[in-house]
Amino acid sequence: MTDQTVLQIQNLNKNFGALKATDDVTLDLKKGEIHALIGPNGAGKSTLIKQICGQLSSDSGKVIFNGKDLAGMDVADRAKAGLGRTFQVSSLVMEFSALRNVMLAVQSKLGTSYRFFKNVRGDNNLTEPAMAALKRVNLEERAHIMTAELSHGERRQLEIAMALALDPKAFLLDEPMAGMGPEGSKKLIGFLDELRHEAPILLIEHDMDAVFSLADRISVLVYGRVIATGSVEDIRNNPAVREAYLGSAA
Amino acid sequence: MPNLSRETFLNIIISLGLLVFPFIATAMDEPFYITLATRVAILSLAAVGLNLALGTGGLVSFGHAAFFGIGGYAMGILASHAQTYTPIFTWPFVIEGTNQMLIIWLVAIVMSGIAALFIGLLSLRTSGVYFIMITLAFAQMIYYFMISWPTYGGEDGLSIYVRNQFPGVNTLDPSSFFYICLALMFAGLGLSAMIKNSRFGAALQAARQNEERLAATGIRPFNIKLTAFVISGMITGLAGALMADLNRFVSPTMLSWHMSGEIMVLVILGGVGRLYGPVVGALIFIIFEFIFGGMTEFWQFYLGLVLLGVVLFARGGAIGLLAGKARHD
Ligand SMILES: Nc1ncnc2c1ncn2[C@@H]1O[C@H](COP(=O)(O)OP(=O)(O)O)[C@@H](O)[C@H]1O
Numbered sequence: 001m002t003d004q005t006v007l008q009i010q011n012l013n014k015n016f017g018a019l020k021a022t023d024d025v026t027l028d029l030k031k032g033e034i035h036a037l038i039g040p041n042g043a044g045k046s047t048l049i050k051q052i053c054g055q056l057s058s059d060s061g062k063v064i065f066n067g068k069d070l071a072g073m074d075v076a077d078r079a080k081a082g083l084g085r086t087f088q089v090s091s092l093v094m095e096f097s098a099l100r101n102v103m104l105a106v107q108s109k110l111g112t113s114y115r116f117f118k119n120v121r122g123d124n125n126l127t128e129p130a131m132a133a134l135k136r137v138n139l140e141e142r143a144h145i146m147t148a149e150l151s152h153g154e155r156r157q158l159e160i161a162m163a164l165a166l167d168p169k170a171f172l173l174d175e176p177m178a179g180m181g182p183e184g185s186k187k188l189i190g191f192l193d194e195l196r197h198e199a200p201i202l203l204i205e206h207d208m209d210a211v212f213s214l215a216d217r218i219s220v221l222v223y224g225r226v227i228a229t230g231s232v233e234d235i236r237n238n239p240a241v242r243e244a245y246l247g248s249a250a
Numbered sequence: 251m252p253n254l255s256r257e258t259f260l261n262i263i264i265s266l267g268l269l270v271f272p273f274i275a276t277a278m279d280e281p282f283y284i285t286l287a288t289r290v291a292i293l294s295l296a297a298v299g300l301n302l303a304l305g306t307g308g309l310v311s312f313g314h315a316a317f318f319g320i321g322g323y324a325m326g327i328l329a330s331h332a333q334t335y336t337p338i339f340t341w342p343f344v345i346e347g348t349n350q351m352l353i354i355w356l357v358a359i360v361m362s363g364i365a366a367l368f369i370g371l372l373s374l375r376t377s378g379v380y381f382i383m384i385t386l387a388f389a390q391m392i393y394y395f396m397i398s399w400p401t402y403g404g405e406d407g408l409s410i411y412v413r414n415q416f417p418g419v420n421t422l423d424p425s426s427f428f429y430i431c432l433a434l435m436f437a438g439l440g441l442s443a444m445i446k447n448s449r450f451g452a453a454l455q456a457a458r459q460n461e462e463r464l465a466a467t468g469i470r471p472f473n474i475k476l477t478a479f480v481i482s483g484m485i486t487g488l489a490g491a492l493m494a495d496l497n498r499f500v501s502p503t504m505l506s507w508h509m510s511g512e513i514m515v516l517v518i519l520g521g522v523g524r525l526y527g528p529v530v531g532a533l534i535f536i537i538f539e540f541i542f543g544g545m546t547e548f549w550q551f552y553l554g555l556v557l558l559g560v561v562l563f564a565r566g567g568a569i570g571l572l573a574g575k576a577r578h579d
């Protein structure tokens with residue numbers, strides 16, 4: 001492992017009963033890169049993200065983040081350590097406005113969730129960074145709209161804004177473009193293209209155009225196993241991948 | 251009413267009504283009404299405590315009688331030792347009783363806080379029905395313990411002959427004691443409003459709505475909920491000390507599951523998560539008890555019908571009915 005490696009996943013396993021959802025997965029994420037994780041539905045992509053984040057425990061294997069083994073750390077610990085994730089199905093505080101969702105991330109980043117007296121409304125230490133994060137995903141005009149009233153695409157943007165506000169050291173994005181229109185997807189692709197220089201991105205995405213245009217490296221997951229890792233060209237031309245996954249699409 | 255929501259207006263009216271109530275009762279020559287109003291203030295405070303856990307944090311505790319009763323016994327035990335001039339214990343150091351309300355309140359808050367910490371640590375790993383059952387079980391444990399412990403009266407409870415003292419106030423005067431209780435009720439309301447609007451409150455509301463999101467944001471839901479549960483227990487504990495002082499009596503009844511249910515009924519009647527929900531709930535409860543309690547033994551049955559109506563038709567409780575849906579932002 002070089003010092004360029006931010007996230008290292010070693011021989012990770014997870015079984016659901018007889019189902020091997022994660023089968024001896026080893027992969028890494030290097031500084032400045034977008035590493036795309038592709039594979040058919042049910043391949044175990046989301047499960048892998050959940051294991052990295054601590055939402056699911058692993059049967060065996062290691063997750064090493066910035067040189068530190070994350071074993072024994074829970075979801076909140078890992079988020080504090082710098083793992084910024086988005087959910088495949090948006091998971092937000094629905095009775096909060098978009099702004100207040102991001103403010104929650106800002107107060108977490110500041111480590112100030114045990115302040116009992118000052119009103120958060122109009123607290124510039126929270127609202128300014130939160131607005132800045134919303135602005136980056138083009139959601140600032142919707143800042144005061146209740147999350148329950150946002151469209152699916154807007155909720156995806158909000159998830160990214162919350163991750164941004166945590167100022168993470170790596171992003172784990174689970175299908176961030178799902179539910180976004182073509183216009184939104186295009187903007188997001190441009191945004192992620194820049195974002196990789198702030199922190200590397202492990203990107204799960206079904207949109208192959210997005211993956212091929214963004215990824216520095218691609219890993220292909222099938223039945224919980226990584227069957228290939230390589231550059232866009234490698235993956236396009238890999239016969240095993242074509243057979244198992246790209247099939248008619250390639 | 252620009253800038254003033256209907257709910258705020260309602261809250262102000264209720265507050266003013268309570269503030270002038272002793273004058274009305276005196277003018278009507280009905281001093282007993284002041285005792286009723288004092289019960290409203292104390293029960294409100296108890297329910298304000300629960301409302302923080304239940305309304306803001308979504309923690310459906312069916313064991314808040316534990317804190318109410320512990321507050322009551324904090325008063326009873328301290329005052330009974332002061333009354334008999336015997337120390338509570340002498341080893342490893344001497345602790346004497348006291349009849350000073352300020353000290354009694356402090357002890358009630360600390361003891362109920364410790365109990366809430368202990369119960370919360372063991373129960374907050376669960377949720378839903380399990381949480382309800384475990385909080386109930388802990389409260390019942392304390393209830394049976396106090397029944398079987400003869401030192402402080404067991405099942406018969408403890409009587410205190412003279413109301414405890416507060417510097418510069420004649421606590422024997424019903425109006426004065428009412429205003430003490432009312433001031434604490436307002437303090438409890440102010441505290442819970444402040445907490446709800448604070449960073450901690452934001453995290454607590456997020457814990458109620460989406461724990462997964464809160465954790466993914468780097469804030470551990472368990473710690474947030476435990477902290478809220480402890481503060482909640484402390485407020486209800488303080489109310490227990492006041493109730494014991496009002497009645498000059500404490501018994502295991504204060505710890506029974508009926509009491510837990512009663513506190514929860516107040517919150518639901520008034521409106522879960524609404525700032526003045528506990529006050530409106532306590533008002534309805536006491537008025538019902540006063541009007542129908544004299545006519546029929548089954549007044550609680552009729553209250554139950556009202557409760558059923560509220561649960562079925564007015565999701566925001568009485569406040570929801572009067573002031574509309576809660577405002578979010
Ligand atoms: N909590 C769970 N319990 C049992 N099986 C699960 C659970 N979560 C996911 N699975 C199964 O694990 C496999 C991988 O799921 P998932 O990681 O969601 O796939 P992907 O994100 O690649 O579409 C699927 O077969 C799914 O049904």
Ligand SMILES: [Mg+2]
Nearest residue numbers: 045046047088
């Ligand atoms: Mg998935």
